[in-house]
Amino acid sequence: MTSMNTAAGTNPAGPRASRTFRGLRALALGLTALALGLTGTAATTAPAAASAWTARGSSFDGDRLAELVAKDGDSFRIWQNINGDDWEWPWGSTGKLHGSGWSGVNPATVYFADLDGDHYKDLVQLDGDSFRVWKHNGALFGGNPWTGQPFRTGGGWSGANPSAVWFADINGDGTADLIHRYGDELHYFPNLGGGTSWGAPVTIGYGYGGSDPRAIWFADLDGDHRAERIERFGDTFMVGPNTTGGAGGWPWGTVYFTGSGWSGQDPSGIWFADITGDDRADLVQKHGDALRYFPNNGSDHQHTSWSAAVGAGNGWYAADPKGIYFA
Numbered sequence: 001m002t003s004m005n006t007a008a009g010t011n012p013a014g015p016r017a018s019r020t021f022r023g024l025r026a027l028a029l030g031l032t033a034l035a036l037g038l039t040g041t042a043a044t045t046a047p048a049a050a051s052a053w054t055a056r057g058s059s060f061d062g063d064r065l066a067e068l069v070a071k072d073g074d075s076f077r078i079w080q081n082i083n084g085d086d087w088e089w090p091w092g093s094t095g096k097l098h099g100s101g102w103s104g105v106n107p108a109t110v111y112f113a114d115l116d117g118d119h120y121k122d123l124v125q126l127d128g129d130s131f132r133v134w135k136h137n138g139a140l141f142g143g144n145p146w147t148g149q150p151f152r153t154g155g156g157w158s159g160a161n162p163s164a165v166w167f168a169d170i171n172g173d174g175t176a177d178l179i180h181r182y183g184d185e186l187h188y189f190p191n192l193g194g195g196t197s198w199g200a201p202v203t204i205g206y207g208y209g210g211s212d213p214r215a216i217w218f219a220d221l222d223g224d225h226r227a228e229r230i231e232r233f234g235d236t237f238m239v240g241p242n243t244t245g246g247a248g249g250w251p252w253g254t255v256y257f258t259g260s261g262w263s264g265q266d267p268s269g270i271w272f273a274d275i276t277g278d279d280r281a282d283l284v285q286k287h288g289d290a291l292r293y294f295p296n297n298g299s300d301h302q303h304t305s306w307s308a309a310v311g312a313g314n315g316w317y318a319a320d321p322k323g324i325y326f327a
């Protein structure tokens with residue numbers, strides 16, 4: 001992991017915040033939530049601004065630029081994205097440790113998703129029969145974002161393949177929905193309230209029983225805040241554009257294809273995440289020792305095009321891609 005740290009500078013003295021519940025912190029969180037509530041009330045007097053606030057993406061630190069997260073021993077090391085909007089090396093100089101107690105956790109069971117629509121991605125773990133959620137409390141980058149007591153949500157997930165579970169906003173209401181491959185089908189459960197309750201499953205794919213779930217992704221490519229369905233198809237990616245997800249039924253329009261040269265690449269080392277902050281997911285890859293991303297250079301319901309690769313890390317050869325997240 002030492003070489004990994006040099007990817008974007010070294011900061012061995014990052015905070016090691018415990019993920020155990022701490023009462024005083026929870027009290028502070030409650031006060032913060034109260035303050036946020038008051039802010040939200042004030043914002044309703046300016047509907048145009050409130051609307052603009054809603055209509056944008058999320059990330060670990062609350063803006064649109066996705067951070068780099070690596071499961072690093074007992075913690076998560078997170079590099080803040082401060083330059084991605086210039087289509088250059090995205091990360092600030094130091095990766096900072098967040099959380100503790102994660103050393104024995106299968107990295108494939110960890111997800112980052114904005115479940116409550118505040119634009120901060122929350123930390124989710126598939127754990128036994130349900131999911132555990134640590135909501136991001138809005139702390140500035142480097143502070144402890146997970147001071148609140150985790151809650152459990154869902155049920156009946158024992159034995160589920162964690163790689164066949166995704167979180168993405170299918171219906172475009174600003175909160176991540178829960179997607180699952182169940183047998184031959186893809187289902188999604190609409191997020192009905194901050195990730196605490198879920199609607200009845202909606203079928204959004206057939207014929208996936210034999211697919212590698214790591215080669216299926218859900219991400220917003222065209223910036224309308226509804227996630228597309230993306231799957232590797234031979235040498236290319238096949239995209240189901242989300243044209244009707246907001247209506248609650250079958251979301252996908254006519255599929256299209258994008259990219260080439262992807263047949264021999266490890267799908268676990270491919271991500272779709274917005275590195276550049278324009279609400280359009282970029283194509284990110286762990287390529288041998290390097291991390292790189294291809295900026296999304298334009299997308300609509302019929303196409304997505306990509307710009308030339310931009311470097312985003314070195315020293316990652318030995319890292320398990322399942323423990324790398326763009327959040």
Ligand SMILES: [Ca+2]
Nearest residue numbers: 059061065066
């Ligand atoms: Ca960010």
Ligand SMILES: [Ca+2]
Nearest residue numbers: 169173175177
């Ligand atoms: Ca949603």
Ligand SMILES: [Ca+2]
Nearest residue numbers: 220222224226
């Ligand atoms: Ca979309």
Ligand SMILES: [Ca+2]
Nearest residue numbers: 274276278280
């Ligand atoms: Ca982008």
